[in-house]
Amino acid sequence: MKNNNTYTISIYSENNVGLLNRISAIFLKRHINIESFSTSLSEIKNVFRFVIVVELEEEKVKKLIQQIEKQVDVIKAYYHTDEETIFQESALFKVKSSSLFEERHIQNVIKDSHANIVVVTPEFFVIEKTGFREETEKLRKDLAPFGLLQFVRSGRISVTKSKMGISDILNTFKKDN
Amino acid sequence: MKTTENKISENPTKGIKISGAEAVIRCLLAEGVDLIYGYPGGAIMPIYDELYKFQEELQHVLTRHEQGATHAAQGFARTSGKVGVAMATSGPGATNLVTGIADAQIDSTPMVCITGQVGSHLLGSDAFQETDIIGISTPVTKWNCQITKASEIPSVMAKAFYIARSGRPGPVLIDITKDAQFDTFDFSYEKCTGIRSYKPVPEIDPAAIAEAAEAINNAKKPFIIWGQGVILGNAEQEFKDFVEKSGIPAAWTILGLSALPTAHPLNVGMVGMHGNYGPNMLTNECDLLIAIGMRFDDRVTGDLSTYAKQAKVIHFEIDPSEINKNVKADIPVMGSCKDSLATILSLIRKNTHEKWISRFDDFMKIEVEKVIDKDLNPTKEGLTMGEAIMAINKHTKGDAVIVTDVGQHQMVACRYAEFVRSKSNVTSGGLGTMGFALPAALGAKMGAPEREVVAVIGDGGYQMTIQELGTIFQTQTAVKIVVLNNDFLGMVRQWQQLFFEKRYASTEMVNPNFVAIAKGYNLEAKKVDKREDLDAAVAEMIASEKPYFLEICVEKEANVFPMIPTGASVSEIRLN
Numbered sequence: 001m002k003n004n005n006t007y008t009i010s011i012y013s014e015n016n017v018g019l020l021n022r023i024s025a026i027f028l029k030r031h032i033n034i035e036s037f038s039t040s041l042s043e044i045k046n047v048f049r050f051v052i053v054v055e056l057e058e059e060k061v062k063k064l065i066q067q068i069e070k071q072v073d074v075i076k077a078y079y080h081t082d083e084e085t086i087f088q089e090s091a092l093f094k095v096k097s098s099s100l101f102e103e104r105h106i107q108n109v110i111k112d113s114h115a116n117i118v119v120v121t122p123e124f125f126v127i128e129k130t131g132f133r134e135e136t137e138k139l140r141k142d143l144a145p146f147g148l149l150q151f152v153r154s155g156r157i158s159v160t161k162s163k164m165g166i167s168d169i170l171n172t173f174k175k176d177n
Numbered sequence: 178m179k180t181t182e183n184k185i186s187e188n189p190t191k192g193i194k195i196s197g198a199e200a201v202i203r204c205l206l207a208e209g210v211d212l213i214y215g216y217p218g219g220a221i222m223p224i225y226d227e228l229y230k231f232q233e234e235l236q237h238v239l240t241r242h243e244q245g246a247t248h249a250a251q252g253f254a255r256t257s258g259k260v261g262v263a264m265a266t267s268g269p270g271a272t273n274l275v276t277g278i279a280d281a282q283i284d285s286t287p288m289v290c291i292t293g294q295v296g297s298h299l300l301g302s303d304a305f306q307e308t309d310i311i312g313i314s315t316p317v318t319k320w321n322c323q324i325t326k327a328s329e330i331p332s333v334m335a336k337a338f339y340i341a342r343s344g345r346p347g348p349v350l351i352d353i354t355k356d357a358q359f360d361t362f363d364f365s366y367e368k369c370t371g372i373r374s375y376k377p378v379p380e381i382d383p384a385a386i387a388e389a390a391e392a393i394n395n396a397k398k399p400f401i402i403w404g405q406g407v408i409l410g411n412a413e414q415e416f417k418d419f420v421e422k423s424g425i426p427a428a429w430t431i432l433g434l435s436a437l438p439t440a441h442p443l444n445v446g447m448v449g450m451h452g453n454y455g456p457n458m459l460t461n462e463c464d465l466l467i468a469i470g471m472r473f474d475d476r477v478t479g480d481l482s483t484y485a486k487q488a489k490v491i492h493f494e495i496d497p498s499e500i501n502k503n504v505k506a507d508i509p510v511m512g513s514c515k516d517s518l519a520t521i522l523s524l525i526r527k528n529t530h531e532k533w534i535s536r537f538d539d540f541m542k543i544e545v546e547k548v549i550d551k552d553l554n555p556t557k558e559g560l561t562m563g564e565a566i567m568a569i570n571k572h573t574k575g576d577a578v579i580v581t582d583v584g585q586h587q588m589v590a591c592r593y594a595e596f597v598r599s600k601s602n603v604t605s606g607g608l609g610t611m612g613f614a615l616p617a618a619l620g621a622k623m624g625a626p627e628r629e630v631v632a633v634i635g636d637g638g639y640q641m642t643i644q645e646l647g648t649i650f651q652t653q654t655a656v657k658i659v660v661l662n663n664d665f666l667g668m669v670r671q672w673q674q675l676f677f678e679k680r681y682a683s684t685e686m687v688n689p690n691f692v693a694i695a696k697g698y699n700l701e702a703k704k705v706d707k708r709e710d711l712d713a714a715v716a717e718m719i720a721s722e723k724p725y726f727l728e729i730c731v732e733k734e735a736n737v738f739p740m741i742p743t744g745a746s747v748s749e750i751r752l753n
């Protein structure tokens with residue numbers, strides 16, 4: 001566990017069935033734990049983006065990136081430190097509606113955390129909070145005494161401060177062919 | 178000239194409505210495939226039905242086990258330089274391919290495997306013979322893909338062949354549901370010429386070439402280690418020119434063997450666990466290590482923390498993920514070594530390194546005295562594996578394709594077999610798959626029918642795929658099969674002797690009558706156990722124009738030396 005650091009791996013890829021399996025197999029083969037994982041469309045049409053967070057030595061992340069990029073359906077993979085990215089996570093909290101009305105303090109908790117109430121029904125209400133891990137974590141602790149019916153947090157999503165240049169890579173391909 | 182209606186296959190790109198199964202055959206023909214290995218079953222029957230119709234254009238070899246089909250396809254690919262093709266049904270047929278696929282992946286062998294799959298409406302229902310072969314094969318394939326619609330067949334097949342053979346080659350698996358084999362569609366075929374997310378060959382960086390050339394020109398004690406990349410890249414001539422102009426001593430990994438003739442004055446032997454004394458010792462003395470198309474496998478490097486620490490490292494490599502993976506490259510030279518070696522040639526000075534090369538000679542003298550002489554001129558009664566290999570060298574004039582299995586015989590064969598031509602050494606290197614040799618020899622002979630192919634196999638590994646004698650007999654493929662019988666799983670026994678105080682746990686075998694088995698398969702067969710009979714027996718085997726089996730009984734408890742114990746440094750290599 002020497003010199004482990006948090007790294008965000010960004011993968012731009014084709015949207016092919018099976019690619020997720022192929023990428024997770026690379027982590028599995030090296031016995032590397034994935035801290036957080038998310039996937040979505042990217043800024044480029046028909047190009048998908050994976051955002052994976054790992055706690056590793058930099059040497060190992062470099063090798064991981066090389067193995068990921070080697071996959072036929074991967075266009076490009078990068079790794080970045082927290083300082084090089086802007087990143088957020090979202091969390092949803094489902095709480096009994098009665099707490100909202102009966103416990104005045106909960107309203108302060110919500111207000112202080114800059115969370116949003118997204119749904120209110122007679123039985124429950126749902127709070128959404130997007131931010132850093134410490135913020136969603138603090139809110140979870142603060143809401144716990146009121147009885148959390150459900151809690152879920154998304155994987156990290158992140159964009160880099162520097163340019164990614166995926167379109168350039170795809171354009172070179174067009175030129176070559 | 179064929180006059181059958183199948184002749185339309187000569188224009189396979191014409192749009193016509195055909196079944197998915199027929200499309201598979203037409204795709205294979207369009208890729209220049211005329212030989213495949215496989216085994217039928219329920220989920221791939223529509224394709225087999227088409228094979229029946231196309232048997233004049235496309236030969237299908239029925240192996241006796243699907244693993245045999247993959248190894249035969251590998252052997253074929255290794256001697257022919259083409260893509261090997263193996264086919265199997267779903268479920269157990271598909272899972273039986275996995276060992277060969279993993280072997281092809283780690284040894285970078287171009288192979289396309291086609292499996293049948295249950296109907297798409299049954300996927301995920303645990304149907305009869307349904308298995309998730311895509312999931313299972315993902316970590317051991319370069320690429321894989323499941324096809325559920327007939328119309329996807331041409332583009333996926335085109336991609337499969339392109340991926341299998343381009344860049345660093347590897348195995349690809351295509352899984353085709355039964356309904357996709359039956360459905361009809363408008364067929365047209367276009368070869369794949371590029372995939373936007375895949376760059377098979379990195380561009381050459383002239384700055385890296387220049388930097389490498391300077392390091393080479395300034396080196397006092399440079400040393401080349403080459404691997405299979407030279408063979409896969411068809412770079413034998415460029416490599417030879419580079420070695421000769423630079424005058425640098427060159428050693429090989431077992432998969433690089435035969436790219437440069439054995440007798441070449443600058444060929445100093447093998448590196449690695451059972452490699453030669455000089456190349457291993459001097460790895461830790463050279464000032465410049467030039468790695469060409471090799472990947473610093475742990476069987477080559479031993480302990481990494483003491484590996485060539487004194488040397489600057491140049492790494493010629495096509496696969497970016499190999500750079501700095503095991504050994505840090507001071508000067509990575511990316512690209513196909515055929516191009517980069519051709520480019521660097523004009524930048525390097527003609528040189529000879531006589532004094533440095535004499536160091537290899539000095540170590541060779543010691544190795545001859547302590548190891549080689551005992552192997553080749555034994556005073557003991559029992560035959561040695563080395564003697565058997567020397568007899569094969571003699572009667573094939575060092576110009577055979579030698580196919581080996583895994584174990585002591587493999588190391589001995591690689592150490593002593595002589596080669597004058599490339600693509601002549603076929604062995605399972607990275608995976609070390611026992612059972613590889615017999616089916617691989619069948620494929621190797623079919624891939625290079627004009628050549629003498631000799632399989633050298635241990636009595637253990639032979640029995641893992643012995644049933645392929647049936648395939649060899651049925652196809653009358655004239656491979657020469659030599660079993661070096663020591664009645665032990667020799668290599669494991671050697672480790673037990675050296676590292677487990679001779680506790681021979683489950684390594685001794687009571688063997689069957691191998692000659693009778695071969696004869697049962699209607700093959701010519703013979704056994705020798707005396708020195709005076711060896712030469713004549715090998716001569717008779719080589720002279721035969723048919724498949725031939727020769728059992729050579731060898732010393733039971735002989736060991737292979739030199740040896741670098743696992744985890745030790747290359748310079749801690751043992752001579753006894």
Ligand SMILES: Cc1ncc(C[n+]2csc(CCOP(=O)(O)OP(=O)(O)O)c2C)c(N)n1
Nearest residue numbers: 584585586609611635636637638666667668
């Ligand atoms: C499929 C497989 N199982 C187990 C091994 C481990 N193994 C490596 S060498 C060896 C012994 C091989 O014995 P044999 O085929 O008789 O050859 P020899 O070493 O005696 O030449 C074994 C069991 C292997 N390489 N492959």
